[in-house]
Structure formats: structure tokens, C-alpha cells
Amino acid sequence: MTLIVTGAAGFIGSNLVKALNARGEDNIIAVDNLTRADKFKNLVECELADYLDKTEFIERFARGAFGKIRAVFHQGACSDTMATDGRYMMENNFAYSRSLLEICGAQQIPFLYASSAAIYGGSQHFSETRACEHPLNVYGYSKFLFDQFVRRKLPLTQTQIVGFRYFNVYGPGEAHKGRMASVALHNFNEFRAQGRVKLFGEYNGYAAGQQQRDFVSVEDIVKVNLHFFDHPQQSGIFNLGSGRAQPFNDIAVSVVNALRRAGGEAALPLSALVAQGLIEYIPFPDTLRGKYQCFTQADLTQLRKVGYSAPFLDVEQGVTRYVNWLIGQL
Numbered sequence: 001m002t003l004i005v006t007g008a009a010g011f012i013g014s015n016l017v018k019a020l021n022a023r024g025e026d027n028i029i030a031v032d033n034l035t036r037a038d039k040f041k042n043l044v045e046c047e048l049a050d051y052l053d054k055t056e057f058i059e060r061f062a063r064g065a066f067g068k069i070r071a072v073f074h075q076g077a078c079s080d081t082m083a084t085d086g087r088y089m090m091e092n093n094f095a096y097s098r099s100l101l102e103i104c105g106a107q108q109i110p111f112l113y114a115s116s117a118a119i120y121g122g123s124q125h126f127s128e129t130r131a132c133e134h135p136l137n138v139y140g141y142s143k144f145l146f147d148q149f150v151r152r153k154l155p156l157t158q159t160q161i162v163g164f165r166y167f168n169v170y171g172p173g174e175a176h177k178g179r180m181a182s183v184a185l186h187n188f189n190e191f192r193a194q195g196r197v198k199l200f201g202e203y204n205g206y207a208a209g210q211q212q213r214d215f216v217s218v219e220d221i222v223k224v225n226l227h228f229f230d231h232p233q234q235s236g237i238f239n240l241g242s243g244r245a246q247p248f249n250d251i252a253v254s255v256v257n258a259l260r261r262a263g264g265e266a267a268l269p270l271s272a273l274v275a276q277g278l279i280e281y282i283p284f285p286d287t288l289r290g291k292y293q294c295f296t297q298a299d300l301t302q303l304r305k306v307g308y309s310a311p312f313l314d315v316e317q318g319v320t321r322y323v324n325w326l327i328g329q330l
Contacts, residue, residue, distance in 0.1 A: 001027070001067075001068045001069065001070040002027050002028070002029055002049065002066055002067065002068070002069050002070065003020060003025060003027065003028045003029070003069070003070050003071055003072075003073070004028070004029045004031060004061075004066070004069055004071070004072045004073070005017050005020075005028060005029070005030055005031065005072075005073045005075065006031040006032070006054065006057075006072070006073070006074045006075055006076035006100070007031070007032055007074070007075035007076030007077065007114070008028075008030030008031055008032050008043065008046075008048075008051075008075070008076075009030065009032040009034060009039035009040060009042050009043050010032065010039060010042070010075060010076070010173075010176075011042075011169070011171075011173045011174040011176075011177060011218065012075050012114065012166070012169065012173075012218060012221055012222075013030075013032070013042075013073070013075035013076070014042035014043060014046065014173045015171065015172065015173055015218050015219075015221070015222050016073055016075065016222055016225055017030065017043070017046045017048070018045065018046060019222045019226060020226075021046060021047050023226075026047035026048070026049065027049045028046075028047070028048050028049055029048070029049055029050045029051075029052060029057075029066060030043060030046070030048045030050070030051045030052070031051075031052050031053075031054055031057045031076065032051075032053070032054060032076060033053060033054050033076070034053070036176055038175075038176050039176045041176075042173045042176070054076060054096070058096070058099055058100065058103075061100075061103055062099075062103050064107065069107065069109045070109075070110070071109065071110040071111075071112060071160075071229055071232075072100065072104055072109055072110070072111050072112070073112050073113075073225065073229075074097060074100055074111065074112065074113035074114065075113075075114045076096075077092065077093050077097075077114060077143075086138040089138045089139060089142045090138070090142050090145075092142075093139070093142035093143060093146065094142045094145050094146050094149075097113065097146045098146065098149055100113075101113075101149070101150070101153065101161070104159065104161075105153070105157055105159060108159045109159065110159060110160035110161075110162075110229070110232050111159070111160065111161050111162070112160070112162045112164070112225060112228055112229065113146075113161075113162070113163050113164070114163075114164060114166060115143050115146070115147055115163040115164055115165045115166070115237060116139070116140065116143040116165055116166055117165050117166060117167040117168075117214070117239070117241065117296055117298065118135060118136075118137065118139055118140035118143060119133050119135055119140050119143050119144045119147060119165060120132055120133060120134065120135075120140075120165075120293075120296065121133070121134040121135040121136035121137075121140050121293070122134050122136055122293070124295065125299075126214075126239060126241075126296060126297055126298055126299050127239070127299040127301065127302075128165065128236075128237050128238065128239060128299075128302055133147075136291055136293075137291070146163075147163055147165075147237055150163055150237060151237070154235060154236070160228070160232045160233070160234065160235050161235050161236075162228045162234065162235055162236060162237075162238070163236075163237040163238070164221070164224065164225065164238060164240040165237065165238065165239045165240060165241075165298070166216070166221065166240050166241075167213070167214035167215070167216050167239070167240065167241030167242070167296055167298050168182065168183075168213045168214060168215045168216065168241075168296070169182065169216055169217075169218055169221055170182035170183070170184040170185065170215060170216075170217060170218065170318070170319065170322060171217050171218030171219060171221075171318070171322050172218065172322065172325050172326075173218070174218075182215075183215075183248060183251050184215075184251050184254075184255060184319050184322055184323070185326075187251060187252050187255040187256075188255050188259070188323055188326055191255060191256055191259055191278075192259070195278070196277055196278050196279065196280055197252045197255065197256060197278065197279050197280075198279075198280055198281070198282050199248050199249065199252055199279065199280075199281055199282070200248070200281065200282065200283075200284045200285075201281040201282060201283050201284055202281075202284070203284035203289075203292070203294065204292075204294050205294075206294050206295075208281040209247060209248050209249035209252065209279070209281060210247045210248075210249060211247065211248055211292075211294045211295070212245040212246060212247050212248075212294070212295045212296070212297070213245065213246070213248070213293070213295075213296050214241035214242055214243070214244065214245055214246075214296045214297045214298045215242065215246055215250075215251065215315050215318070215319075216240065216241045216242045216298075216312065216313075216318075217242075217312075217313045217317075217318035217321070217322070219313065219318070219321075220240075220242065220310075220312045220313060220318075221240060223310060224238075224240050224303070224308060227308050227310075231306075231307070234306050234307075236302065236306070238302050238303045238306075239298035239299055239300060239302070239303060240298065240303070241296070241297070241298025241300070241312075242298065242312040242313065242314065243297065243298050243299070243300040243312060244297065244312070244314060245295060245296065245297035246314070246315045249270055249279070250315045250316070251315055251319060252273075252279050253269075253270050253273060253279070254315055254316050254319035254320055254323070255319060255323055256268075256273055256278055256279065257320075258319070258320045258323035258324060258327075259323060259327070262323075262324070262327050
């Protein structure tokens, strides 16, 4: 039977396709919008049954044109948190997702989809409850609204529906994301081009470089998706982060030291990297004041409760692996 991955040429989607291929799954329909044509590179190493543009796909999917479908991994979305076109964001992230879910419900197809930690916005608590959800931008709101739609559907269906609230994901396959790529990739490119990494200085009570996020490797994102694929009786909305907040300094140190080791130089502690000008701090931008999350940390209680027990990579482990992969692509 066929599997469908939307956003298949994107960051998480392409990693999912590769992981499914590694399991011997190649009857996969890839769905995406290749207006950003450079994304095709993420699919070159993938085995696919077909590729369809997102608009053509949904019309055919609604007619049952693809026969029996085992599951839909819905990773397609506009993920630009700085976007201001609210109409496009809502059509792409809410209305399209709602249509897909309704088709899956009618055809009794498991539906696993990308939500976002942006739903929490300015909250200081990160559990999957309505009281913690305070999106700060239209991207976060579009994801929030769809999660609310899912919550109303869950008690009425026996078919699997799973939403994953991704925190700060990094890893192979994100180069096309531009400014929305992870800080790990930006640090890597900046250090290679300029010989230093710049981080935000003090802001909102956090010392320079000490703003903290839950950074999670795409390796772990894929593993959790596949866990739920293997357990179709499990439904719900779940945080998907490492469960560990770490400062941006940790990302920069991991990136710089991985590059130093690759060049035959010794790793250095943060203090030495700063003293040598390899990490420097810039004033916090006025444009981000009041719109910036200084702390995120996924509460993994619900994920662990349903039986996902595998450990998550920390920044040093995951970012070092990622930088070594990036070096291998040069």
C-alpha cells in the first residue's frame, strides 16, 4: 500500500522519506510545492513512486485516486515565522491541513502532521494544554487553530490523528530554508565565511548568548514520527523537542569546536572562544523586542506516557554530528 508525505522535498519531509526508504518503503507519493526549485536536491537520493504538486494532489486525493493509503505524513507548511501575509499563511497551514484531515477521516487513513512550538509563543510553560498556548505571530496562530480543530475531531474518530509540536529542529536537508534555517546552520556558514560566530547580547534578563531554546535533532524528529506510525492505536497532540533547554552559546561552541577539530585544532571552552574573538556578541535587535522567545523547553510528559522511551540527542551530540555531515558535503 501507498504512503503519502507532504512537504516531501522540505527539511523534515525529506528526512522522513529517507528513513522510510531505509525500512524498505518505496511506494511513496511525494507532495510539495517546488516554487523554491532548489528543494529538489533533498529528493535526489530518495526512492519515490510519484511526485505531485500540492494543488493537483489534494484534488485527486479527495477522489480516492491513489487507492488504499497506509498513512499520510503531513509535513507541508509555510514555516516563516516572520511572514506577514496572513491570508496565505491561513490558507496554506490551516485550510489545506483541514482539507487533508477531512479526506483522511473519510477514507480512514492515519494522519500524522507537523504542528509547532510556536503555538506557545510568549508562554513560560510548554505542556499541551490550552492555558499554555499564546502564539505571537500568524504562523503560530495558524498552527494553533489547526490543533484546535484536531482536538474537536479526536473524540469523534477511531482513525489515528497525531500532531507533533516541533521545537527548534536542526539537521541535514535544511539549506533551502534561508533565514528560517536553524541557528546551527547559520553558525556553520558564518564561521566558515568570517572566522567567527555572532550571537545576540543580553536581553530580557538573559546574559549574552544565554537565551535558551529546546534544540532537537531531525534524527529524533524522524524516530518519533516512525514510532507513532508503528503504533496506529496512539493519537493525540504531543510536544516533540529534546526536553532540554540549552543556550545559544552551546550551539556556537559545538559548531566552532567541530570545525576546529576537522581542521586539526583543539576544542576550546566558551571563555577562550570569546576571548579569541571566535564568538562575539551583538546588541539585541530592536525589531525582535517583544516578539522573541528567550526560553523554550518541551514538556515530554505526554510523549513518555504513551510509551516513547528513547533518549534524545543533546546539542553537543547532535550538532557535532550535523557539522560533520555538513563538512562531508563540501
